Structures are given as C-alpha cells and as structure tokens.
Amino acid sequence: MKGNNKEFRVNKQFLKFKNRNVLLTLKNNEEARGKLISIDNYLNTVLQTEDGIRFIKGTKIAFIAME
Template identity: 45%
Template sequence: MSDDNVNRLFTQFKNKYVTVDLRGDYQTEGTIIAIDNYLNLVLENENGLETIKGGNIIFISLKED
C-alpha cells in the first residue's frame, strides 16, 4: 500500500463526527476538520477547535447521526 492510499483512507474521515479515545482514559468527540498521515487531528466541538497528536490516539470511532 502506497503513502497516497493511506492518505486517501484517512481523508475519508474529514468532516465526519467521531469519538476519539486517548491515552490516560480521556475521550473527546467532534467533527474532524483536518487529519494527516500521522493521525494528528483537528476537531471542532462545543469547546471550539481541539488539536490532538496522533501518538495519543488509541481508537477513533464514527458516531451515528
């Protein structure tokens, strides 16, 4: 699988509402505004914009509308 394919797979989650499980038993949710190949995220939620480093992410799940 090439880097272009990985990037394309990640970008399909852009503008989707997700729940993100993080290290330290922390969880956040919001709409993915930006995502890169390192899984760094920018989420938009009720608190504004939140930046999450990919190394802290344990699990990302799509939320149903």
C-alpha cells in the same frame, strides 16, 4: 533532481473521517468528540468541539470511530 515533485497525500483511509462527527479515544482513556476538520498521516487531528477548536497529537490517539 527526480522525485522532488511528489505531492504529499494523506492516506485515503484517514480521509474518510474528514468532515464527519468522530469519537477519539486517547491512550490515557479520555475521549474527545467532535467534527474532524483535519487529519494527517501521523493521525494529528483538529476537531471542532462544543468548546471550540481542539488539536490532538496523533501519538496520543488510541482509536478513532465515526459516530
């Protein structure tokens, strides 16, 4: 079958946040700060915060900004 060899690629605009300190504003008006370790095309993120590693589901994110 053709087309099965396509690689999964994360949107380049999302990758510019990787390994940088970011501020996430969540839809419930909470904020999360930390170093963005991982992000995918659904905005699921893994942050390294002062309290440890935190996973945030993309559907909860309203805004991402670099600090």
